Amino acid sequence: MASLLHESQIAWARPYSTDYPAGEAHDLETQLKKRIEGEVRFDDGSRALYATDGSNYLQVPIGVVVPKSIEDVIATVAECRRHRAPLLARGGGTSLAGQCCNVAVVLDFTKYLNQLIDLDPVGKTARVQPGIVLDWLRTEAERHHLTFGPDPSTHNHNTLGGMIGNNSCGTHSVMAGKTEENVLELDVLTYDGLRMRVGATRDDEFERIVEAGGRRGEIYAGLRRIADRYGNQIRARFPNIPRRVSGYNLPDLLPENGFNVARALVGTECTCAVTLEATIRLVWSPPGRSLVVLGYPDIYKAGDHVPEILKFKPVACEAIDALLVENMKIKGLHPRDLKLLPNGRGWLLVEFGGEDRQDADNQARRLMDSLKKHRDAPEMKLYDDPGEERLVWDIRESGLGATAWVPGQPATWEGWEDSAVHPDKIGPYLRELCELYEKHGYEGALYGHFGQGCIHTRITFDLLTAGGIANYRAFMDDATSLVVKYGGSLSGEHGDGQSKAEFLPKMYGPEI
Template sequence: MTSLKDNARPRDARVKPVTDLAARLSRELQGEVLFDNASRGRYSTDASIYQVMPVGVVIPRDQHDLKLTLDIARDARVPVLARGAGTSQCGQTVGEAVVIDNSRWLNQIVEFDAEARTVVVEPGIVLDHLNAWLKPHGLWYPVDVSTSAQCTLGGMAGNNSCGSRSIRYGNMVHNVLGIDAWLADGSEGSFGFVDELPATGRVRELAEGVKAIAVGVAPDIREHFPKVLRRVGGYNLDIFHCQNPKPYDAEGRVNLAHLLVGSEGTLAVSRRIKLKLSPLPEHKVLGVVNFPTFYQAMDVTQHIVTLDPSAVELVDRTMIELSLENPSFRPVIEKALIGKPEAILLVEFAGADCDAQLASLASLNELLAELGLPGCVVDMPEPAEQKALWNVRKAGLNIMMSMKGDGKPVSFIEDCAVPLEHLAEYTDKLTEVFHRHGTEGTWYAHASVGTLHVRPILDMRRGGAEKMREIAEQASALVREYKGAYSGEHGDGLCRGEWVAWQFGSTLNDAFKEVKRRFDPDNLLNPGKIVDTPKMDEERYFRFSSDYRRIPLSPVFDWSPWDVKRDPLTGEQSAPGTGGDVTHGLAMAVEMCNNNGHCRKFDAGTMCPSYRITRDEQHLTRGRANTLRLALSGQLDGEGLASDDVKEALDLCVSCKGCKRDCPTGVDMAKFKIEARTARAKAKGLSLRDRLVGEMPRYAPWASRFSGLLSAAERMPFFSRRVKQALGLAEQRDFPKFRGNFLAEHQGQAAQASREVLLFVDTFNNYMESENARAAKRVLERAGYQVHLNVKPGERPLCCGRTYLSSGQFDKAKAEARRSLDHLMPFVERGVSIVGLEPSCLLSLRDEFLQYGFGEAAQRLAESALLFEEFLVKAHDAGELPLELKPVGHARALLHGHCHQKAFDALRPVERVLAWIPELEVVTIESSCCGMAGSFGYEAEHYDASQKMAELSLLPTIREAGDDAVLVADGTSCRHQIRDGSGREAMHVARLLEQALA
């Protein structure tokens, strides 16, 4: 494990030169220059098992910045490493170099020719964003990798990425027409068809030199380059000898840009990339083939491809089971299953003629019946169903990595590719290899081209490295036996670089070294990749090595469910908390982040709102998880969760819980933030603002009683401004309005009825917007329920404790939770539902309450706790909701979902309830967090960020809405943000239902 602290010690002879380098870069660049320990740590990993601390990080603002960075680093003789989203799985984008992050600014579309079907892009553009821009033109870039929502075209070119539909469209190299790049000597080169290159110049010189090398080793190219489509190892010297089944260029022309594709940034740094586009398929159908055995799935693939599908993708039993455990994926995967298959194949047909695709789907069913598997296909002709299932498949890596405990599926042989006729036998023998080493493999991905992402489950802290080496050697023997490729998709990097010589032989390996020397004589471009690479199991590069240690800590939540041991062969897990030292459950939960970067998406889902407005790795779920991991393993300043680095990384986290739902490995940054805030409060103390936020439930009755005085103070600008400044509150915000006390007014007023419900009225809906509680009570009583309230005579109202959690006062939050639990359990025991109005409060009963250590009682409460609209839907479906509703005078209801509603899949019940109102169209706003997030939007230092989050989509959509639209938002913070940002009022769904009561 390379320590950040080691790199920063004065005895390091590089400190002074590195300091000078950082100073010069900061002085001359417009972009960001990050040489601090935490920033370097966040860029020390990618989606691989490796961690290497970079010299520093540069985020260039424009192409001039990129050129300056290369020039300054070359003058200092410091290596550089260009990187996009950092999703590489073999360690290509980690190294002891200046990391250049192109993803934030160098992401523009430069040229587009619809008629020629070409586009020129900068390297930092994300694939999904490019395809969204191309869609209106009926075109797309068809190398559709599973990380399409976050990966960049520059990274894809560097890795020679492939994608699910390579059987039809080929790999990246087949779809790149040209690359403009900076060379190691500082010159600019345009790489394209050799017959179009200038007669003189650096690029012509390189073309002639590489051709001479290739001609010299032509027999070895013919002998040792694998004859499979999925071959991405080494350098593409076969551009001069088209040996692959699918030539790089359809006309057989030599394109020097194809040498850079797959070179992993070791030969040049891309400026612009010219891409070949394809017509967007008008119609797609999907057949999901269910197999009783894994072997059958592999054996049948060679027959399925004869039907000319556009994709054939595998999902194995392990991935099926893990998908069923994910609330987001469960309903999708269930529709694809027939019984309990050991594996399924996703077979897609695509083209311009819908009837032709349906005929192909029918042919698939007939073929399987002929092969002895009748009735094993689930037909999915509808686009929505297909998209949902493809999204599950795309999340395959993250789903696999969602296993709890230290044993994880490890990537090192996952991209071996073999001819289809050997696929079943190869997978069978490789499974035997795993079993000999006491483990099992997880399988998914590209059956159509013989590339299966197989990952044996290993614990890299305890003997994993030794098993990794042994399995790799035995797997490579199988690859050679079946004349396959050891690197079939994800490149070489640190993981497979040492296998380049094994795959291609010493002569070709020497030729690769000569190519590298001609392009980069001083070895300054991503050194240690493809040629002169370290061993794959060189422990100093491992993120989790045998000397990896977690610092002692006492987390406040119960994290024992993450501290488990898993038997790799049987899949059985130990009981929670028995896997090791239970104090490490928190660290193990943090380590669930596999760095795949799924959180970098910002055009769908909820996470991560702070990244969407900053594009900053520090304010990304992955970046925060890396910061926490480094802190919890003692690799930062030694203060652990209380450190300044952790505080800064979590500063813009709005605790939206979008990651809890959207992250396939279940990283819950909101809960990590509670741990960090609590640790920080214990170490540094609380501010007055923190205390005011936390104690709101206690002083709210007094504030409500003297609301007139508070309103008068608000109307005194000088006084109000000084108070806000003293407290660190945004001057643009009004103070919260305390008005009324619903629980005090309605205590003991429960009307008798045959059915009971307890209305859990939170602080906000009790003292600030009591009209919501009144509306909910009236609706429930009209439905025939006796409504109990969360208060006892002479006692404070029950409270979920969320304000204490958000301000770092964990002990007080837990005490409030205990008080609520004790009061509510008698109701729970007699089957009474606990119904809440404020999502963040009620859902605490289903989330944080389960990690206080309250045992079975908390679980039973969680099962009884429902949001208002969830309860109504449940009662309606049970035939226990005799409500008669009338129109409310609005044509549309524009619905904004609270982040926690989305995280717990609780927004659909709101949509259903609103749909009961006659003559009302329900439109859900596609948005992330509103930006208010409790007290976050009130804090002076966060006001601008809060507004930017709201302006992403929420506020613009509301401003465009007509007067006929009623705005619905269940969250108190959401309603306040909507009012402040648009001047319009939003209402809780309970109030709209009250208006609709006949």
């Protein structure tokens, strides 16, 4: 891919190896303490705290900076550039593919740069700082029957900055799309110190930016060259599925998509710029909700029925399988709540939203009436108690916790935990995926956002022995080939990070 910079311009941007020199780190710490008002934490304890995230990785950072202001961020980036230190902006630390840990200076926005700057209920937009927790925003938006559509299960502590870096999704992205589709503008800072506000770009605006020259003009011209040179490959190779999260959002640079630089930056995992502020889209939050749970003989049959269910336009369509439920029983999670599920060994949790409860219930009953006509109709239960509904949702949100470190069972790990295919292909894909489990001697509960074709799982990888790691590598080769065969995405939610990025050429080819 054509570089946006000439060779002479990027020499300073190359960081040291993973063994960042201790003397250089000390000098960087000293300069940062002189220049910024925020906290500079290069002590061993702080570095240890930020050495892990929600993934399999442990990498000790050079140091941690907790900025109090945008000026602190700008100064920190400048000092990192001067000392050739890698930089990593971190949200709530919930990343599952290793995006939140690295040998870098970690920027943590959560303590100070966490404000809701503005909420416009008429225009249905909000301006936020990157450290704001999703639920803080949603609480304020709900006062106006609005919400930010993407809602990962970590919504009570993940941040908007992290969601932008990761292109996060969640249960209700069925009704609102990925984070990418809900970002209007970004205020960003590049590693070489350029601050700019980006979004969709009209042709006349693009011409003005390029004609003005400077670093911004150079970047925009370079991005346009990418779109022009690789446009046909981008159109052909990027899967047209709801949960294509892997790779950069290059389709957003195409002319038919408005040359939207903000959306193109969503999901870049802090490899291109640091987000200082975001203007985001809010959507209507239906005040009336109804939940119907469908019980199937197995998770494959549940997957087969998803296309039929989506015709009724639910606001959520989630899945859990029998192994996940068994794990919950072993761990004593929600023992009484599990009795709320209808009979089955694979379940779909289908939520409808309306102007009021009756409206939502009517939508749910229309689905149930249609499914009853099928020979293989599932067991069905429509809940009329909001408290019971919340308990059922708690079961689904406990998915990751239920499958991690089950007593008496082999340890399970991330690594292939969020692949995605088109919803029409869930059943066949799951059957072949489980054949791979058997081939490699693995086991893993299946759950996830079936309404958008995203499959969650934790697998019994052996990551502690040489033979186990070799088997893991062989499985990843097979699994990535399988999802590409189905026209899917390596990642449907958690991003590529360190665990999947090496396999991106399978999806996009060597040039892209």
